[in-house]
Amino acid sequence: MIEIANVSKSYGKSLVVDGLSLTLPKGGITSIIGPNGAGKSTLLSMIARLVDPDGGRIAVGGLDVATTRGDLLARHLAVLRQDNHLAMRLTVRDLVTFGRYPYGKGRLGPEDVAQIGRALSYLGLTELADRFLDELSGGQRQRAFVAMVICQDTDYMLFDEPLNNLDIGNAVAMMKLLTRATRELGKTAVVVLHDINFASRYSDHIVAMRDGRLHSQGTPAEMITPEVLRDLYGTAFEVRDIGGHRVAVYYG
Amino acid sequence: MRREARDRRGRGVIGLLALVALLAMVAFMVVGAHGNWGFVLPFRAGKLAALLLVAYAVAVSTVLFQTITGNRILTPSIIGFDALYILLQSALVLAIGSAATTALDPRVMFVVEMAAMVGFSLVLYRLLFSGAIRNLFHLMLVGIVLGVLFRSLSTVFQRVIDPTEFVVLQDRLFANFNSVDTALLGVAALVVGLVTAAGATMFHAFDVMALGRDQAIALGVDHRRVTVRILVLVTLLVSVSTALVGPVTFFGLLVANLAYMLVPDARHTRTLPAAVLVAVICLVGGQMLLERVLDYSTALSIVIEFAGGLFFILFLLREAVR
Numbered sequence A: 001m002i003e004i005a006n007v008s009k010s011y012g013k014s015l016v017v018d019g020l021s022l023t024l025p026k027g028g029i030t031s032i033i034g035p036n037g038a039g040k041s042t043l044l045s046m047i048a049r050l051v052d053p054d055g056g057r058i059a060v061g062g063l064d065v066a067t068t069r070g071d072l073l074a075r076h077l078a079v080l081r082q083d084n085h086l087a088m089r090l091t092v093r094d095l096v097t098f099g100r101y102p103y104g105k106g107r108l109g110p111e112d113v114a115q116i117g118r119a120l121s122y123l124g125l126t127e128l129a130d131r132f133l134d135e136l137s138g139g140q141r142q143r144a145f146v147a148m149v150i151c152q153d154t155d156y157m158l159f160d161e162p163l164n165n166l167d168i169g170n171a172v173a174m175m176k177l178l179t180r181a182t183r184e185l186g187k188t189a190v191v192v193l194h195d196i197n198f199a200s201r202y203s204d205h206i207v208a209m210r211d212g213r214l215h216s217q218g219t220p221a222e223m224i225t226p227e228v229l230r231d232l233y234g235t236a237f238e239v240r241d242i243g244g245h246r247v248a249v250y251y252g
Numbered sequence B: 001m002r003r004e005a006r007d008r009r010g011r012g013v014i015g016l017l018a019l020v021a022l023l024a025m026v027a028f029m030v031v032g033a034h035g036n037w038g039f040v041l042p043f044r045a046g047k048l049a050a051l052l053l054v055a056y057a058v059a060v061s062t063v064l065f066q067t068i069t070g071n072r073i074l075t076p077s078i079i080g081f082d083a084l085y086i087l088l089q090s091a092l093v094l095a096i097g098s099a100a101t102t103a104l105d106p107r108v109m110f111v112v113e114m115a116a117m118v119g120f121s122l123v124l125y126r127l128l129f130s131g132a133i134r135n136l137f138h139l140m141l142v143g144i145v146l147g148v149l150f151r152s153l154s155t156v157f158q159r160v161i162d163p164t165e166f167v168v169l170q171d172r173l174f175a176n177f178n179s180v181d182t183a184l185l186g187v188a189a190l191v192v193g194l195v196t197a198a199g200a201t202m203f204h205a206f207d208v209m210a211l212g213r214d215q216a217i218a219l220g221v222d223h224r225r226v227t228v229r230i231l232v233l234v235t236l237l238v239s240v241s242t243a244l245v246g247p248v249t250f251f252g253l254l255v256a257n258l259a260y261m262l263v264p265d266a267r268h269t270r271t272l273p274a275a276v277l278v279a280v281i282c283l284v285g286g287q288m289l290l291e292r293v294l295d296y297s298t299a300l301s302i303v304i305e306f307a308g309g310l311f312f313i314l315f316l317l318r319e320a321v322r
């Protein structure tokens, strides 16, 4: 469970997250949706202690992120930011290996090596493991970063728009992988998603943010409705039921 | 490249560099000794030790500084270190005159300079974490501005002092690999040893720090604390090399980037030794060639800074093309 209590953040004069209180359930996939600038990335960064909130309290699995030791937290919580550039030249395997740092502080045991191999094969990167990241396509690189997060083997995983740079096939594969990780391994994934139909199809729970506040939350059936979406994005939607899942259609 | 092949190549490169460095050291000791072993060897050994300390200090401080800034065209001198050195020297000559300055115990000078530099950097870090300066880039900006301030102050001091004093001063302001202060060897080696011992306890965090702030925090590194610690170690190393030979600006840039090019791998277990060895080869080999073979006496700093500066420009151009 991720508990967010009365959290605020402003940059200069603009209040980006405004007294937000919210509880994200343990287990399954929770998606965060909302228009650009709603504060989704800022919220995720604060949960991951990359940005300090101005006020309020955040706890992940009972651990207060402001006071818990960083290395302990890194064994419970992993994060993938929206854009990732590296100053150093690394291979895919080097990058994924960093996922084990919270456990061995750079020393790799047999369990770590096995975990690295599993993460690589989970993401279909075994063949590319010894390629340098700057020799890969945007989608392959994105998968390498996700593999690092998987390799960190934490109960909670945060992803900020992980489908960026992925084609439709890879995006579906990525969401299926997260579904598998949550179902089979009992992980909790919190995912900022741009595409509401991916959110509709793969989420257990959807949180909508707008103007730094909680707009609404609920199951996909409760959230993917013309009324909620029109109010959230300020544009008209039609919603159809296809094969038991709600699909939103929007006009340009 | 396969990981094993890469590891093999990394070890091969470092082995080769170590061999060349060793040859340079042996040549430095024996070339042109003309059989005067009893006198020449101890004399040269002191000088060699000083060059090794400088090579080590410059290489390690630059690589670590680049690691925490995530930027490969920066050196510690960018945050005003050599300008501070120039200011200290100018102020000293102005205050007590060049004769008295030259007569001072170099070990006292060393400790004073080191204290001033560490004090200066601690003030910068304090600003960094009090919120007055928000990140490392602000820190560098402040450093650059302070550097300009220090330089202007030095110029004012230099205008005021006597022209003959100025000549003495100028001599102290250029890096001089020829007349290193061997009196400082003991204390310099002590500082380098302590820095190395402190660095070894957090060696494992270096690679993670190179991933950048967010990734480092996500992987559980206390980014702020490690940054400050590394900056203090860097400051101490810069003080050592400045005290031994004077300010060097581009040399660190040259050796760090040559090391990154030579080893196929960004891990610090590779880049740090490679950079140190490249620095040893440049300094010891270069000094040996210039002094013994070409018979120039003071030019190594100029050659090295010139090569480093050239490299810097090429690097900028290459980045601009990309």
Ligand SMILES: Nc1ncnc2c1ncn2[C@@H]1O[C@H](COP(=O)(O)OP(=O)(O)O)[C@@H](O)[C@H]1O
Residues within 6 Å of the ligand: A011, A016, A034, A035, A036, A037, A038, A039, A040, A041, A042, A043
């Ligand atoms: N580091 C920052 N400095 C200043 N403003 C920022 C910073 N990060 C985000 N913002 C602003 O905060 C608002 C919310 O940003 P963000 O959390 O990235 O929204 P979202 O991810 O929902 O699109 C935006 O208006 C953005 O411009």
Ligand SMILES: [Mg+2]
Residues within 6 Å of the ligand: A040, A041, A042, A082, A160
């Ligand atoms: Mg965002």
